[in-house]
Amino acid sequence: MRTLPAYHNFAPLFEKSIALRKHWWKILSLLLLIYTIIGGFLLDVPRLFILNETIRNLYFHVCMWMGMMVLFITSVIYSIRYLLKFNYREDIYASNFAAVGTFFGILGYLTGTIWANYTWVTDQHQSLANILKEPKLIGAAIALLIYGAYFVLRASFTDIDKRARVSAVYNIFAFAMLFPSIWIIPRLVGSLHPGSPGSDSGNPALNFNDIDSRLRMVFYPAVIGWTLLGVWISTLRIRFELYRDKNVLHG
Amino acid sequence: MQKIATLVKKDILLELRQKHSFYGVILYIAATVYVLYLSFPAAPEPNTWNSLFWVIQLFVCINTVAKSFLSESRGRMLYFYSISSPVDFIIAKLIYNVILMVIMSLISLILFFVFLENPVNDSLKFTGIVLLGGFSISLVFTLMSAIAAKAQQNAALIAILGFPVILPQLMLLMRLSRAAFGEVFREGAVLQLCGLVMLLNLAVGALAFILFPYLWKD
Numbered sequence: 001m002r003t004l005p006a007y008h009n010f011a012p013l014f015e016k017s018i019a020l021r022k023h024w025w026k027i028l029s030l031l032l033l034i035y036t037i038i039g040g041f042l043l044d045v046p047r048l049f050i051l052n053e054t055i056r057n058l059y060f061h062v063c064m065w066m067g068m069m070v071l072f073i074t075s076v077i078y079s080i081r082y083l084l085k086f087n088y089r090e091d092i093y094a095s096n097f098a099a100v101g102t103f104f105g106i107l108g109y110l111t112g113t114i115w116a117n118y119t120w121v122t123d124q125h126q127s128l129a130n131i132l133k134e135p136k137l138i139g140a141a142i143a144l145l146i147y148g149a150y151f152v153l154r155a156s157f158t159d160i161d162k163r164a165r166v167s168a169v170y171n172i173f174a175f176a177m178l179f180p181s182i183w184i185i186p187r188l189v190g191s192l193h194p195g196s197p198g199s200d201s202g203n204p205a206l207n208f209n210d211i212d213s214r215l216r217m218v219f220y221p222a223v224i225g226w227t228l229l230g231v232w233i234s235t236l237r238i239r240f241e242l243y244r245d246k247n248v249l250h251g
Numbered sequence: 252m253q254k255i256a257t258l259v260k261k262d263i264l265l266e267l268r269q270k271h272s273f274y275g276v277i278l279y280i281a282a283t284v285y286v287l288y289l290s291f292p293a294a295p296e297p298n299t300w301n302s303l304f305w306v307i308q309l310f311v312c313i314n315t316v317a318k319s320f321l322s323e324s325r326g327r328m329l330y331f332y333s334i335s336s337p338v339d340f341i342i343a344k345l346i347y348n349v350i351l352m353v354i355m356s357l358i359s360l361i362l363f364f365v366f367l368e369n370p371v372n373d374s375l376k377f378t379g380i381v382l383l384g385g386f387s388i389s390l391v392f393t394l395m396s397a398i399a400a401k402a403q404q405n406a407a408l409i410a411i412l413g414f415p416v417i418l419p420q421l422m423l424l425m426r427l428s429r430a431a432f433g434e435v436f437r438e439g440a441v442l443q444l445c446g447l448v449m450l451l452n453l454a455v456g457a458l459a460f461i462l463f464p465y466l467w468k469d
Contacts, residue, residue, distance in 0.1 A: 083465050138418075145415035152411055156402040166401045169462045173394065174416055176458055180451055181419035188426050 026232055032225030039218045046212045057115040059218050063226040064108035065140065070227050071101030071234065072143065076175045079168035088249060089242065091164035094171060095154065096237040100230050102147045105140060112137075135186040142181055146174040160248065254335050258343030259350075262319075266351070272322075276315050280359045283307055288366040297370040297432050304363055305425050308356065308384060309417070313406050315355050316348050316392040320400035337464040341397070345459065348389045356385035370432065377431035384424045387448055390455045391417050397466050423448050 040059040048055060078094035081087075120126040131137070153170055157163035242249065266273055287303060295303065323331075331340055360381050364374075371377045395413040402408060427444045430436050 142415045142418055149411045149415060153398070153402060153408070156408065162401065165465055166398055169465050170398050170412060173458050173462055174412075176454065177391075177416045177419070177451075180454070184419050184447065185422060188422055 025228055029225050029228035029232060032221045033229060036218060036222040036225050040222065043218060044214055046214060054115050054118050055215070057111060058215060059222040060226075061108060061111035061115055062219070063223050064104050064111060066223050067227045067230040068101045068104040068108060068143070071097045071104060071230050072147070072175065074231075074234075075101060076171055079171040082164060082168045083172070086161075086165075088160065088164060088245075091160075091168065092241045092245070093238055094168065096241065097234050098147050098150060098171070100234045100237065102144060102151075103233075104226075104230055105144050105147075108140065109144075135188075138185050139178075139182045143178055146178060150174065254339045255343045255346070258331075258335065258340060259347050262343065262347040263350075272318060276311070276355060277358060279314055280307075280311055280355065281362060283310070284359065284362040284366050291367070294368040294370070300363075300367060300370050301425060301428055301432065303367075304359075305384070305421060305428075307359060307363075308381075308388060309414070309421070311355050311359055312352055312385070312388045312392050313409050313413070315351050316389055316396050317399075317406040317409055319344055319348055319393060320396045323400075332467065337467040338460055340467070341393075341459050341463040344397075345390060345393050345456070348393045349386050352385040352389035353382055356381050372433040373431045377428060380424065380428045380431060383445065383448060384428075387420050387424070387452050387455075388417060390452055390459070391420070394455070394459050394463070397463065401466055420448060420451050423451075 036059055040056055045053070045055050075094045075097035078090045078097065082090035082094060116126075116131055120131055132141075150167060150171060154163055154167045157166065284307070287307075294300075357378075360378065392409060392413050395409045395416070398412060399406075399408040423444055427441065427448070430441045
């Protein structure tokens with residue numbers, strides 16, 4: 001009679017697959033980003049007047065904003081969940097997603113500055129005041145001001161329950177007002193920004209039909225890769241805070 | 252409905268009895284406009300005038316609305332908590348602040364006309380836009396004041412919290428007021444912009460009803 005192999009022989013394999021099932025997206029993020037950086041710098045891109053090679057910034061700059069929006073939306077969802085259940089964990093999630101989102105926003109500004117330096121400033125002779133009035137820059141500035149205020153508000157509380165509740169309220173309110181502004185302002189102010197009404201594409205949002213297929217090959221993986229990286233950083237911060245506050249959470 | 256009316260009446264009565272804060276805000280407007288008057292060698296250009304007016308409106312609103320929650324003591328809030336619902340309470344506060352802000356807007360408009368001349372072509376239209384603006388700004392700042400009051404903070408926090416949120420509406424209002432400065436708009440565009448501002452006000456109101464109950468309980 002054949003005997004089945006003992007369970008413990010399989011155990012390491014089984015545990016490994018659990019780890020893989022839990023962490024596959026981190027590996028995916030890493031692979032996508034390696035592809036983004038190598039492919040982003042080496043693959044062929046359309047040659048356009050003024051833009052030239054700066055078009056590669058699409059793989060970095062635009063992805064920062066997309067990552068930022070995803071992180072802010074996640075933060076608001078956790079704020080709503082907090083107000084529904086009053087579970088302190090949700091507040092830790094909301095604040096850390098907001099923090100990493102703000103970091104991505106600042107990176108978006110930095111990558112945008114480098115890009116604008118070679119296109120708007122040197123080739124089109126735009127003044128700084130003109131550049132900062134771009135609707136997309138205004139939208140981004142409002143978002144960063146809102147989350148800056150969110151952290152100032154959080155810092156002014158000593159009671160953690162009160163802090164969680166009031167900052168959740170502000171997070172939801174400010175975010176709900178952010179969307180109309182992203183939608184309205186481009187229609188009030190002219191724009192030079194690629195993918196804006198002033199430019200040829202005719203859509204204030206990013207025009208997805210307008211992207212060259214060569215760019216698309218790297219752009220979509222890049223968006224996913226950077227966003228996953230943002231989520232990964234947030235989860236690390238969240239785990240740290242959950243560990244630090246474990247007495248509050250379980251006591 | 253009756254409760255809301257009573258709460259509004261209570262706020263107005265308090266205001267009438269403690270006149271110092273009301274006159275304080277008026278003096279604040281007068282002093283600000285006078286400083287502007289002295290700091291401009293000649294009357295400002297229409298566009299500058301417009302921008303100055305709306306920025307001053309923002310600060311006036313912070314000063315007008317700030318005390319609506321900060322002045323309520325802990326004990327009195329507890330009393331309101333026991334006699335009325337949060338929705339009634341926030342509606343009453345919103346109505347009261349809108350009334351107050353509309354009065355203050357008109358006063359600052361008159362002072363602007365007196366001191367900084369009147370570059371507006373259509374004064375009646377501009378007055379209408381100012382009333383609409385006062386209405387919108389006071390709604391947002393009422394809610395911000397409720398949040399800042401929870402943080403035991405002063406008016407500075409209201410400004411930090413409120414400015415990024417009010418920006419889109421303020422830009423709409425500044426754009427809209429150019430209609431009164433003689434700029435020709437596309438047919439129906441003025442009404443469309445007014446509609447947009449009202450829509451945003453509706454959104455602020457709805458959010459206030461949903462979110463205020465969470466701020467209220469301690």
